[in-house]
Amino acid sequence: DxxxxxxxxxxxxxxxxxxxxxxxxxxxxxxxxxxxxxxxxxxxxxxxxxxxxxxxxxxxxxxxxxxxxxxxxxxxxxxxxxxxxxxxxxxxxxxxxxxxxxxxxxxxxxxxxxxxxxxxxxxxxxxxxxxxxxxxxxxxxxxxxxxxxxxxxxxxxxxxxxxxxxxxxxxxxxxxxxxxFSDHPATERREAKLAEMLTAYSAGHVTVTDRRTVCIDGTPLLTATQTDEDYDNSPENAYLAAGALARAFHDYDMAADWGLALTRGGGVSMRGDARINAALLPLVEKAKAGAQLIALVGDAYAGEAASGAREKLRSAEQARAAEREAGRAAVEAADVKAIDKIRENSDAYSDYGDGTRALMLMARVFGAAHDDKPALSYVIRARAYAVLGDADRAHADADRGVADAPTDVLTWVNRADVRRMLGERAGALADALKAIEVDAKSPYGYLIAAEIYDEMGNGDAAEDYYKKLYAVEPKAVARIPDSYLEKIDARAYKERKKEEKKAREAEEE
Structure with missing residues (x-):
């Protein structure tokens, strides 16, 4: 499944x-x-x-x-x-x-x-x-x-x-x-509307009458029968066979493009997706309707000049394409606030380890005309590449972001995170310390430096940077491990333990 x-x-x-x-x-x-x-x-x-x-x-x-x-x-x-x-x-x-x-x-x-x-x-x-x-x-x-x-x-x-x-x-x-009478239209009404869409998709040539008989320009070609032991699935078989015909009428602008050829069993062979055609060809052979199909397809195209059916089909598709293009233009014209939100959502995907979707969002950012923080966009995209393990692209974007905005603490912080994800601990630590130098009031550099020093087994340095983090941003106390918090603020440590005990007791109840 x-x-x-x-x-x-x-x-x-x-x-x-x-x-x-x-x-x-x-x-x-x-x-x-x-x-x-x-x-x-x-x-x-x-x-x-x-x-x-x-x-x-x-x-x-x-x-x-x-x-x-x-x-x-x-x-x-x-x-x-x-x-x-x-x-x-x-x-x-x-x-x-x-x-x-x-x-x-x-x-x-x-x-x-x-x-x-x-x-x-x-x-x-x-x-x-x-x-x-x-x-x-x-x-x-x-x-x-x-x-x-x-x-x-x-x-x-x-x-x-x-x-x-x-x-x-x-x-x-x-x-x-x-x-x-319900949250959804009756299935038969929806079925009928979807069958009409199938017909329109075929330039008006293919229809299904009585939910079983497949027709081309009103002439019956074949009638689907039941193939499921448990219930009458002939309507499904009819629609899928009609769908194969509709696909061909839609994709090919002339009868010769179908590549139709009679087979010994009275059926036909044809170009196109073999999986889709498998819903049609066995039924054509069973009905020995191959010659009729070839004739009906030829007649259908011959009549299009007078009916204008293909022009109507292409005109409708052009209208939908124009609507999509307007949608893309709206994305490209996104304002600064919208771009900030897209970047934020991309970063969230990277946090959850989904670099693919993070990159999808960043593609919108880079396609927009009003990005006022392009350097930040590069380092955020670098994080997505790092999540996917693409070190070359991650390095290229992270370096570009830092080079374009060396006074923005977030470019250094994000490059530090990129390097850390790629296993480059020394480079990550250097960037974290540079972030502190650029903006001593930003908590992010202290946090990354503290965590890296802890990973390296340098407890004294880790404690020092956790202490600085706490001084700059007291609300970051939740990011400080127990072993360090107990030394930095014994009262906060005791309060944390007290709250944890209450939570455990509440769960036991």
């Missing part, structure tokens, strides 16, 4: 067409053990995927991509943050940044966060998320039929399989005149 989700999410995040807003965080995801058929995107762009969803979709990459693209769109458009009290988002803050899933109780975390964070979503935004998810997953190379197929399976699962009343979908609800 985890490997499948990682594979799909990595493709969506890497290859999908989308732009994160200035104040958005990079996507983080994890699989939890809940049996509920659900996934959710929280205000921090943390996507939680229940095992129940993965199993319910029978491990289908394309169907899972559609659902996860849907959840990503909630994050990209900030639906969760807009529909949930701001206090909740502030309360959780960066708490989801801990990448060590082994130390996180994801079920408890989900319960704590509350189902409403990601699901207190208005119905128009659900449809918007379906559409956004469709474009993300198709641009990442998944089957365009995955969304409608996922809704077909979801409708069956929620109506006939689940024993959880929170999930159950009454089949009579589909007849209600308004989308007001």
């Amino acid at each position: 985890i490997a499948l989700v990682d594979h799909v999410m990595q493709r969506l995040v890497r290859d999908g067409d989308y732009v994160l807003r200035v104040n958005s965080l990079p996507f983080v995801w994890a699989v939890n053990d809940s049996p509920i058929f659900n996934a959710a995107c929280y205000p921090t762009d943390y996507v939680s995927i229940n095992r129940g969803l993965i199993r319910g979709l029978n491990g289908s990459e394309d169907e899972l991509a559609a659902v996860l693209g849907h959840e990503m769109t909630h994050g990209i458009r900030q639906h969760s943050a807009h529909n949930y009290a701001k206090a909740a988002a502030q309360y959780y803050g960066l708490s989801f940044l801990n990448m060590d899933a082994g130390r996180m109780d994801w079920n408890k975390l989900n319960a704590l966060a509350g189902y409403s964070i990601a699901k207190n979503i208005t119905l128009p935004t659900e449809y918007e998320a379906d559409e956004g998810g469709f474009h993300i997953m198709t641009s990442a190379g998944f089957n365009p039929g995955g969304g409608a197929a996922a809704m077909a399976r979801m409708g069956y699962y929620l109506t006939y399989v689940t024993q959880d009343l929170r999930e159950y979908q009454n089949p009579k609800d589909k007849d209600l005149p308004q989308d007001d």
Whole structure:
């Protein structure tokens, strides 16, 4: 389950067409053990995927991509943050940044966060998320039929399989005149809308009638049948077969580009993604519809000049591309305050050992036009490289930051941290002492120097710098180990021990 989700999410995040807003965080995801058929995107762009969803979709990459693209769109458009009290988002803050899933109780975390964070979503935004998810997953190379197929399976699962009343979908609800009976539109309505998106993606050529018959320009090509022993999955098979056709019509501007050739069994061979085409070609051969497919594809392209279908398709794609470009321009035009926040979030990712996402955020900073602290940006990016073990880039950025702003204590402090992460203790200590020289009132140089001296076994020097740290910033007492605090401030040490005892007693109760 985890490997499948990682594979799909990595493709969506890497290859999908989308732009994160200035104040958005990079996507983080994890699989939890809940049996509920659900996934959710929280205000921090943390996507939680229940095992129940993965199993319910029978491990289908394309169907899972559609659902996860849907959840990503909630994050990209900030639906969760807009529909949930701001206090909740502030309360959780960066708490989801801990990448060590082994130390996180994801079920408890989900319960704590509350189902409403990601699901207190208005119905128009659900449809918007379906559409956004469709474009993300198709641009990442998944089957365009995955969304409608996922809704077909979801409708069956929620109506006939689940024993959880929170999930159950009454089949009579589909007849209600308004989308007001649940947090989500009826799955059949969403299925129909996603099928319309598939048709539009194919330049209007591919449709699925009666949820089983795949047509090209209204002419039936084949009818999907059940292949699952437990339930009638013919709608899924139809949508995925139609998706393979839609992908080809979308990607190829002329019939010859398909590379269609008849096979002995009455089917065809064709160019394209073999995994996606596997949903179509066996059905074509079973129906012995190869010759008909070749003829229908030829006729479809011949009629495009009169219909203008391909021009409409490209025009719609150009409009979406322009929207993404406007989003990128907004990121580049981020003001100083926004850039400071992005840098801060990047540093937090590095603190949690996630250099990859830290670099994603720093790419936004370096792409912005209004960075008033470029030297600081270099040393913050250097920390991310150091986390990833890229010593050459870490050194280059850290040295650049110090050279550009030698009077900024933070450049020295961060280079000290970079060198320390790379195992260069002597260089780190030299930078920490230089930071103190540059700004004797800043606590960071004292802290790093004290910790390094302690690591080197020089207790006297460590005590001296912890004492200086305490004098400069009394609130830093929490960073001073017991063995040193007892010597520096016996009263503070006794108070700490007293509080620790109270905490232990409270836990025992």
